[in-house]
Amino acid sequence: MDRSTAPSTGGAAHHWLRGQLHRLGPLVVLGIGVAALVGAAGLSLGALTEPGPGLWPFIVALLLTGTSLVLVVVDDPADYEPWTRGSARIAGGVAGLAVFILAFEAIGFLLPAFLMLLLWLRVFGGESRRWSLGLALAGSVGIYLLFDQLLGVPFPDDVVAGLVGA
Incomplete structure (x- = not known):
């Protein structure tokens, strides 16, 4: 059997991996969001009646983390332009x-x-x-x-x- 007709062992895995590249951006943002959550919690959240310096950054980081998590799970690759x-x-x-x-x-x-x-x-x-x-x-x-x-x-x-x- 020549190479042109031989089945590729890594072809399916490579094709699947290439189809998942659109998740890279949301994963990076997810990492930034988690780091921001940890940093904001370290600033002291305080209470709703007496907010600490980390409360608003924590809320924003929570929204960022939640949004990026949704994008990692349900984002449609057809929404993206190809890499050029x-x-x-x-x-x-x-x-x-x-x-x-x-x-x-x-x-x-x-x-x-x-x-x-x-x-x-x-x-x-x-x-x-x-x-x-x-x-x-x-x-x-x-x-x-x-x-x-x-x-x-x-x-x-x-x-x-x-x-x-x-």
Whole structure:
């Protein structure tokens, strides 16, 4: 028997697993909801007449957890668009935001904001190099000046601003 007519041992399992990928998002949200429930309960729920600081976060986390549990169990896979190259771009954008947050806390605002804006304008927006560089520079410096200098919003110490004496 040649390979083209041989029965596949993992085909059915692979097909079933692929059909369950739509449950991945609700499972992630379920995990976040359970973690939020635990965190909110740790803040003290108090009583209905004297609510503690964790009561409203607990209620919101309970709704989030319940909704995601329903989606895990009864969600219809026909409601979802298939994964495409565009899906990978969205995941890349979310990953870029996560890197921005980590870099923002470590080295300040200016450089991470410039790089994030450059990535989004060039890769996701399809802008030219000249426009991307100019807009990323103007956007990051403008936002920094607006929030840090004019509005007095406290940012972490900025490496680049420290180099230029701002």
